Amino acid sequence: MESPRKFICGNWKMNGDITSVQTLLSDLRAAPQKGVDMCICPAFVHLSLTQSVLPEGFFLGAQDCSAQQNGAFTGDISASMLKDMGCSHVILGHSERRHYHAETDELIASKMAAAHDSGLVVILCVGETLTERETGQAEAIVSRQLKAALIPSVTATNTIIAYEPVWAIGTGKVASRQDVETMHATIRKTLDKYAGMRILYGGSVKPDNAAELMHAPNVDGALVGGASLKADQFLAIIEAAAV
Numbered sequence: 001m002e003s004p005r006k007f008i009c010g011n012w013k014m015n016g017d018i019t020s021v022q023t024l025l026s027d028l029r030a031a032p033q034k035g036v037d038m039c040i041c042p043a044f045v046h047l048s049l050t051q052s053v054l055p056e057g058f059f060l061g062a063q064d065c066s067a068q069q070n071g072a073f074t075g076d077i078s079a080s081m082l083k084d085m086g087c088s089h090v091i092l093g094h095s096e097r098r099h100y101h102a103e104t105d106e107l108i109a110s111k112m113a114a115a116h117d118s119g120l121v122v123i124l125c126v127g128e129t130l131t132e133r134e135t136g137q138a139e140a141i142v143s144r145q146l147k148a149a150l151i152p153s154v155t156a157t158n159t160i161i162a163y164e165p166v167w168a169i170g171t172g173k174v175a176s177r178q179d180v181e182t183m184h185a186t187i188r189k190t191l192d193k194y195a196g197m198r199i200l201y202g203g204s205v206k207p208d209n210a211a212e213l214m215h216a217p218n219v220d221g222a223l224v225g226g227a228s229l230k231a232d233q234f235l236a237i238i239e240a241a242a243v
């Protein structure tokens, strides 16, 4: 089967204000329009602004959603609200949600069902901590997270997997090409029923390592944190994936 187009997604996390978001979006208008799918996931409060001036060729995504459809859930945002706002994608199961909000595999699976119900594409994050890697559990942890997420609504096109080793997020430490290849091959094997599903790598992706990572086998794009907040760096990563 032919490889899918590369998918480069910026996760802005809890960063930015109206002025910086406007500047960043304006600078991203220079993005190449050649065969790469691009997505940006701003904070909830910047979704409306981002949607109103979304640069050509970009999808709009959110960083989380509720497992509930609607109702008395103060502070939560439903998948249908995101869809209504113009989102096509939502990141779920990010390690920062798993860690700071104690999100379990079970809760993440319920959120995925809600997101699919509303027609959103889920970017599901999986990844091991440093201790888990050092104790030889990396593949077992990632397989557990992945299998728990393969609910009946999952298809090859409504779900994207992002392998984000927790120890590589925001640390400047990148997984070696060998580690990435090994883990992505394991993930691909687990996804054998879903031909063509994309598997992204995330964790300190920068312009200087993007080309090598993006062209490793079974790597179909990147989920980018810090470098997606700087237009020149994010554009360079997109360029690297487009080659």
Ligand code: 13P
Pocket (backbone or CB within 6 Å): 011, 094, 164, 168, 169, 170, 171, 172, 202, 203, 204, 205, 223, 224, 225, 226, 227
């Ligand atoms: P960094 O690119 O800042 O390491 O963040 C990765 C990430 O968590 C993307 O979701």
